[in-house]
Structures are given as C-alpha cells and as structure tokens.
Amino acid sequence: MGSEEKMKLPILNFTKEDLKPGSNSWSIACERVRKALEEHGCFVVVYDKVCDELENGVFNSMKELFDLPTETKMRNNYEGMPLKGYVGQIPKIPLHESMGIDEGTTLHNIQGFAQKLWPNGNHHLCKNLFEYAKIAEELDRMVARMIFESYGLMEEHYEAYMGSTSYLLRLLAHKSPKEVVDEPQLGLVCHTDKSFTTILHQNHVNGLMVETKDGNWIHVDFSPTNSFVVMAGDGLMAWSNERIKSPNHKVVMNNNKKNETRYSLGLFAFYKGILQAPEKLIDEEHPLKYKPFDHLALLNFSYSVNIKEYCGM
Numbered sequence: 001m002g003s004e005e006k007m008k009l010p011i012l013n014f015t016k017e018d019l020k021p022g023s024n025s026w027s028i029a030c031e032r033v034r035k036a037l038e039e040h041g042c043f044v045v046v047y048d049k050v051c052d053e054l055e056n057g058v059f060n061s062m063k064e065l066f067d068l069p070t071e072t073k074m075r076n077n078y079e080g081m082p083l084k085g086y087v088g089q090i091p092k093i094p095l096h097e098s099m100g101i102d103e104g105t106t107l108h109n110i111q112g113f114a115q116k117l118w119p120n121g122n123h124h125l126c127k128n129l130f131e132y133a134k135i136a137e138e139l140d141r142m143v144a145r146m147i148f149e150s151y152g153l154m155e156e157h158y159e160a161y162m163g164s165t166s167y168l169l170r171l172l173a174h175k176s177p178k179e180v181v182d183e184p185q186l187g188l189v190c191h192t193d194k195s196f197t198t199i200l201h202q203n204h205v206n207g208l209m210v211e212t213k214d215g216n217w218i219h220v221d222f223s224p225t226n227s228f229v230v231m232a233g234d235g236l237m238a239w240s241n242e243r244i245k246s247p248n249h250k251v252v253m254n255n256n257k258k259n260e261t262r263y264s265l266g267l268f269a270f271y272k273g274i275l276q277a278p279e280k281l282i283d284e285e286h287p288l289k290y291k292p293f294d295h296l297a298l299l300n301f302s303y304s305v306n307i308k309e310y311c312g313m
C-alpha cells in the first residue's frame with residue numbers, strides 16, 4: 001500500500017464566482033461533492049470568503065480566549081449538556097481544550113458566550129466570530145444543497161432540512177507538546193462526528209488526521225487561508241443510508257519548533273427533528289440501515305455513543 005504521506009483528500013474549489021444553482025459548474029461541483037463524500041467521507045474545499053483581516057482577527061481572538069484562566073473558561077457550561085461547554089484538563093489528552101457555542105451562528109448567542117467570560121463582553125471577538133460563523137454557515141448550506149441535488153432530491157427536501165438546522169460552533173486549541181518527543185501526541189481521540197455535516201477551519205498549524213476506508217491514516221493539510229474541511233457526520237451517514245460513511249478522525253500534534261498552538265473551529269450542523277433516509281435512497285441494494293431518530297438527542301445522549309447502538313436496524 002502507498003505510504004501515509006502520499007495520500008491526500010480530494011480538493012474542491014468553490015471560489016469560482018459563477019458557482020450558482022442551475023449553472024454548469026454547479027452541477028459539476030454537486031457530482032464532485034457526492035463522489036468525494038462517498039469515497040472519503042470528507043474533502044478539502046477552497047472557499048475564499050474569509051479575508052486576511054478576518055482570518056487574523058479570528059485567530060487573535062481565539063488566542064485571547066484560550067489565554068484566559070481555566071476557572072474563567074469553565075464558566076462556559078451548558079447545564080446537562082457537558083459536551084457543548086468547556087472541555088479541557090483531561091489527563092488522557094492534556095494538549096486539548098475546547099469551548100462550544102450553542103446556535104453559534106447567531107450574534108445573540110456569541111455575545112452571550114462572551115459575556116460569560118468577560119464582564120463587559122468582548123466586542124472584537126464577537127464581531128470576528130460572528131463574521132466567520134456566517135461564512136462557514138453559508139458554506140455548509142451550499143454543501144448540503146449540493147448533497148441533496150446530487151441524489152436527485154427536489155428542492156423541497158433541501159428546504160425542509162435547511163429550515164430546521166441547529167448550528168453548534170466549537171472553538172478548539174491544541175498546544176504543541178512541550179518536551180521533544182519522538183512520538184506525535186494525541187490532541188483529540190479518534191471519533192466520528194454526530195452532526196449531519198461539519199465545517200472545519202484552522203490556523204497554519206496542521207494536526208488533523210482522517211482514516212481512509214482501507215484503514216490508512218491521512219494527514220490533512222488545510223493550512224492555506226482559504227481552505228476548509230467538509231466532514232460527513234453520523235447524521236449524514238444515516239440519512240444517506242450509508243452511501244456516505246462518517247470517517248474516523250483525530251488530532252495529532254507534532255512537536256513544532258516554534259511551540260505553536262493549533263487553533264481550529266468546527267461548525268456542526270444538526271437537524272432539529274427526526275432524521276430519516278429519504279425513500280429515494282432506500283432500495284434493494286440499499287435496504288434501510290437506521291430507524292428514524294431524533295438527531296439532536298444523538299448529540300445530547302453521549303459523545304461516544306455508537307449510532308448503530310442508538311438507532312441501527
């Protein structure tokens with residue numbers, strides 16, 4: 001088999017200005033999205049909507065945020081839903097810290113988040129995160145529309161899905177290991193996302209690894225400013241009746257010379273309602289794999305729950 005280093009995820013380009021539903025380039029992009037998701041469960045996309053100023057602003061704000069004392073960061077908690085709040089100080093993954101913002105594409109909730117951490121809020125952080133979240137949401141909506149279209153599902157399906165989406169924004173910081181160690185250190189354990197789709201973005205420090213269908217691990221380089229990763233979650237896997245599989249992934253930190261922290265953002269899309277495979281995607285070759293299920297409950301139930309145990313047929 002080819003070595004890890006040689007394998008790469010497909011890279012799609014969404015910067016073309018004529019990428020509008022109905023256009024030729026749109027139809028081509030729909031097919032590429034479906035193919036990439038069916039083959040790898042994720043892909044890198046170049047999407048040039050985040051200007052340099054916003055890019056710098058977002059990562060400066062994230063540094064300011066994660067530089068706060070731990071007690072302050074712990075104020076970001078969601079009663080009964082620990083996985084939306086502050087995660088850190090875990091012995092097994094000491095390099096990892098993250099914080100969630102529920103419905104994190106709304107200015108209201110971003111401001112609420114900032115107010116929990118700073119007595120007078122944080123105007124710059126709110127502005128930067130809100131601008132970023134809107135762009136990531138736009139990208140997610142575009143990808144979802146392409147997925148629906150590529151399976152020949154009419155606009156009503158997409159409208160119904162999109163009319164009821166909940167976005168969880170997660171901000172992550174992974175420190176580089178302090179001591180010089182030969183082995184790369186785990187930043188985030190191997191998992192699949194529970195979302196329908198996830199949009200990831202990072203600063204210039206790489207660390208994400210994705211498992212291929214044949215069990216090899218790929219290092220994902222999405223360090224260029226305009227690069228994002230689109231990842232299929234368990235929701236999309238169930239909805240697509242396993243035509244698309246949510247890939248295993250993890251974060252692995254190397255000892256980078258400058259001791260730099262990796263900052264990343266994940267926008268997780270959930271369907272607020274009962275998710276089920278459309279009839280068009282059920283046939284003899286693809287018998288129904290999952291019972292209809294409450295998508296948000298899958299997230300709230302447990303981060304580690306296996307979807308097969310939760311609603312497998």
Ligand SMILES: O=C(O)CCC(=O)C(=O)O
Nearest residue numbers: 172193200208251264266
């Ligand atoms: O930081 C990343 O690139 C990935 C984060 C991730 O996989 C997650 O939060 O589910």
Ligand SMILES: [Fe+2]
Nearest residue numbers: 191192193249
């Ligand atoms: Fe993930």
